[in-house]
Amino acid sequence: MSRVVEDLLRECAPRVLGALARRRGDFALAEDAVQEALLSAARHWPVDGLPDDPRAWLTRVAERRMTDLVRSEAARRRRELAVFREPPPGDVVDHDDTLVVLFLCGHPDLTPASAIALTLRAVGGLTTAEIARAFLVPEATMAQRISRAKQKLRGARFAPPGAEEWASRLRSVLHVLYLIFNEGYTSSAGGSLHRTELSGEAIRLARLLHARLPADGEVAGLLALMLLTDARRPARTRPDGSLVPLAEQDRARWDQALIVEGVGLITEAVERGAVGEYQVQASIAALHDDARRAEDTDWPQILGMYGLLERMTGNPVVSLNRAVAVAMVHGPAAGLALVDELEPRLPGHHRLDAVRAHLDEMAGDADAAVRHYRIAAARTTSTPEQRYLVDRAARLAR
Incomplete structure (x- = not known):
């Protein structure tokens, strides 16, 4: 086709x-x-x-x-x-009625997995087989997931949400689009780092939503976040598909058109007044994209923004990202202390060990870094991430 x-x-x-x-x-x-x-x-x-x-x-x-x-x-x-x-x-x-369909698919009664699947099929036009392949599950499993989602929506009023439910429903829709983009930008499993059909579809739907709600700051913030993040995708992998961390990327390969568009969106959104979590995340992404070299990154400002985002969301992954920013501003020991505090909130999460290994490496503790890189590699289900972590450990163990 x-x-x-x-x-x-x-x-x-x-x-x-x-x-x-x-x-x-x-x-x-x-x-x-x-x-x-x-x-x-x-x-x-x-x-x-x-x-x-x-x-x-x-x-x-x-x-x-x-x-x-x-x-x-x-x-x-x-x-x-x-x-x-x-x-x-x-x-x-x-x-x-596209916006109505999008809001119906993001119904708060649906689980995130069901909402994502239904959104990709009903609004994205993907077939059940395509969605199943993207999420590495059998087609029959995905068909059941979509069927259950539709059964939950049976009898739901097909109309834009009323004023009293607008905010909560919009939040659900934005969250679904955010999850679709993240799964496409960094696949949680399988042999490929990216699933561009998912990240691209999330961007398309976010553009559609922004066109219908141009004055909503969080809609603009989410679209800006996607664009500013996706701008780095050309430099995230080597020709063999292996992962290139942000600090080592060839920034000349970043998509400048997406960066300009994303910066324009977030600048205009922030100037309107109240700031939400997607706008803060987009602002952090803009600071990364603005640095011509990794060493030019404005880590103090990024640290301040992660502090604000942590207070907004209480999300432990945000706290983990803040620990990295703390390490970049105040040294690896300060970052490691925060990582230790997060252990009960992220038990068994490979990113916790990956960050700990990175900060151990910064601190010059090669043995600890090797140990935690290997633990993180054993816990991730993404082949490119696993290869990167194993290679990092092997380099330090020489």
């Missing part, structure tokens, strides 16, 4: 789904019908050419499939068939 067709399907999918769900009032059934329409388009468009109105084509096919699904069920329940009517032609395809 060509890139043009793939991008067009992803753009159309949530709008067609929103139109059908709004018209029929059944999100789960509409989602099944849209998926079959997408598969039909993927088969026919590359051969027959693009239709004059791709969205209308998808809507007609999905509506016919939805009718078939309802009629099949109605064959067993005639009473339901009697009340089902074919929708009249109208301007349903011209109404963009």
